[in-house]
Amino acid sequence: MTKELIKGNEAVVKAAILAGCRSFYGYPITPASEITEAAARYFPLAGGTFLQAESEIASINMVYGAAAAGERTMTASSGPGISLMQEGISYLAGSELPCVIVDITRGGPGLGNIAPEQSDYHQVVKGGGHGNYRTIVLAPNSVQEMCDLTFLAFDLADKYRNPAIVMTDGFIGQMMEPVEFPTTSVEAPARPWAVLGNAETRNNLITSIYMSPDELEAHQRHLEAKYARANRGEELFEAYRTDDAEVITIGYGIVSRILKTAVDQAREMGIKAGLFRPITLWPFPDRQIDIIADWTKSFMVVELSNGQMVDDVRLAVNGRRPVNFYSRGGGNVPTVDELLGQLIKVSEDSYVRENISESEELFWGV
Amino acid sequence: MNNEIKNREDRGRVxxxxxxxxxxxxxxxxxxPHVLELSERLNGHGYHPAAYLGSGCTGCGICFxxxxxxxxxxVFTLQAT
Amino acid sequence: MYVKTYQRAKSFFGEFERKPGDHLTTHYCPGCGHGNLHKYIAEAIDDLGLQDRTIFVNPVGCSVFAYYYMDVGNIQVPHGRAPAAATAIKRAHPDSLVISYQGDGDLAAIGGNEILHAANRGENITVFFINNAIYGMTGGQMAPTTLLGQKTITSPFGRATEREGFPLRVSELLATLEGPTYIERVGLFDNKSRMKARKAVRKALRNQVEGRGFSLVEILSPCPTGWGLTPTESCEWMQEKMVKQFPLGVIKDESASREGWNRYRQVVPAEKLPEILDLTKESTEQFTPTDVPGCYRNPSIKIAGFGGQGLLFLGKLLAEAGMRHAYNVSWIPSYGPEMRGGTANCQVNISTEPIGSPLVSRPSVLIALNRPSLDKFEPEVASGGLIIYDSSLIDRAPERGDVEVIALPATKLADEAGSARAANMVALGAYLGRTNLLDQTGVFKILEKMTKSEDQMAINRRAFDAGARFAMF
Structure with missing residues (x-):
């Protein structure tokens, strides 16, 4: 099989087109612009629509329109743009419209900078928009996964009639790695609920307004049931050398790549280290973390944000083991040596602290 | 009013x-032709609905x-049979 | 015999079953203009025979529930965003009849940007803009179109220019753009104005069917409840006050001279996609891995210098060649804080093992093409690593005693080979000449594909050779 050396941001576009996506509405922003640029080139050639919108607000509402009109559609942005899209994401979830949104996270708050961070976790995973809803969130850590998880995102979006977000950091977006693309494309599944401008779908209605409290509550219950289904079966994770690990590191995106090397080096030093990588950030693989909490002595969560995912880890661990946290920000990315150092520290600590109570949990790091 | 016209059937009906x-x-x-008025009676919503006076409609459709x-x-209009 | 001539349009539902409560009447207040406009639109859809193909975009405002009544495809959208959604709907289904129906808060305030750009793109859609100078649904607050002196709940002293600015004339504003085809302002206050409104609605819809581009009809419409007037008084108020601020008539009309504004997509068979996506290009040729001395295997490479020295290109070439020698590879460009100061770098891994961290924090190879790069990255180089630096530009030698150093006059050798800009190729020659990491023939084949002209390739070859000769033991 042919491999292509390609940027993460470009892999997303090719994967999307192979996944049957035929429209892209976006607004440029560093470090996600290559997605929009590649979309501008490939979507029209593939018989689709590319449109550079006037804003991220317009982009997401174009996505809303395209999804309501029954096609696989997508947009891409970075933190500040995703913030602007939150209104639309809430409406998409409320109206049960499938779409894919790619977030190549940069530094914040405010204008921040264009360097890689993971500080969009809260606004993407917890839903930055109003109302009771969830988004499916996939977190690739390689260019191959930028392809594979984009593909998967379209399927999950359709399966649950809900927005799916591919969220990663600037490094994974900017990086080039060999990718094996699927050799055949798929056609988007039929959407009998969409409004296609024909007799069959004339009576279809796409809306998120339910004026009666009872009706809205019923709608919310329906959404909740759907989310519960996703939460029991769509979780993806990678467990690396966790079977006998006494210290399990947890990270996603670029951090998981650095952690993997640090874990290998720690093992060479005799430290029983492992890596647990959530691939889906929602649904969060909390049951798997609960299981490994049975034997590991402590956890070490590393993020390029000031403690966002760590909350979910703590909920999963539920106080049974110490959850240590280390973070870098502003676009700084920890080196392997840096994380190895933290790993050593945690491993030394965990021997004396293995029975420590939740309240005495140690916080350290930057 | 000219008797001939008066006796002719109305061109329309509302x-x-x-x-x-x-x-x-x-x-x-x-x-x-001012052939509509508000009815004295109330409808189910509590409105005085419009009512046709019963003659004089030209079938112009403006009310519609x-x-x-x-x-x-x-609005109905008279068609040649 | 009497026949029904003017009757409920077929594009209305017979009974409004989507509406809670009574299914006979609309939810609009007595005398509200929305009903009239709905009626004209429904009638026009009937007459065009396009009920099945119509997609009605429901805004936020009193007309959010237009789908209670319109028996067509219905999509309800966020406040003000109807033109954006309509854009995508129309592009997905160019043969549909897409109607964006918006009030003055929706279109002129919160959705100002969306309408401006949809109009400017000349989207082949029809926009109906209900202007009643007030926010009806939310209970009578000020709109961008509220008249000077008009009292609303949020302009309780009357709209004043010093506080609230001027009533916005959207149609005139949009008519200054080249994009729109047809813009007309009509009213709903007397028989004549209503018939003109009906005519304008029909024209705006017909324009879309005929592919003539963006049409917008602004409808001055009574809001008796919001204005605190009876329906009859409302009509008088419109005639006396509103029309002065918002003159009626055609504001722009290029309908006759425009056609072909529908954006049809190209039909592309699925089997063509891999080719279109450049997935079938000749990147398949694999090369035999060379015999690499142990100390040079599985390098983590940092290449740094000024932007424009071809560092990123050199890195990509190494990564591509590595991949085609069956290695695992990764390439990351300088990005983020490191971009400051006009220096650039990239990080390349070429390994027989799966690549964990693609970030090169302890390079085993540093190729430094300017002084700041050497200063910055020399301390990072792993013990026993290799530093290749451009001795024609860098006025100091590395201080490290535990690394191998090649003082390569890269820019000078490149200049002699035909172009000082080929210093990256000299560095490549030196690196591969010393380490035998990759097959030279293979690298040249890839380089040929990445190089624009034969002349440039000749220079690249000479530069590469000069570097290789210099660095070979």
């Missing part, structure tokens, strides 16, 4: 669906385009 009328009165103002409700007014 039917008011009283339960669909909100009694806004716009059709009454708009009707060129003045009425904001989709089906409150129906």
């Amino acid at each position: 039917e008011v669906s009283a339960e669909e009328c909100k009694g806004c009165g716009l059709c009454i103002e708009a009707c060129p 385009y003045t009425c904001p409700e989709p089906g409150a007014l129906t």
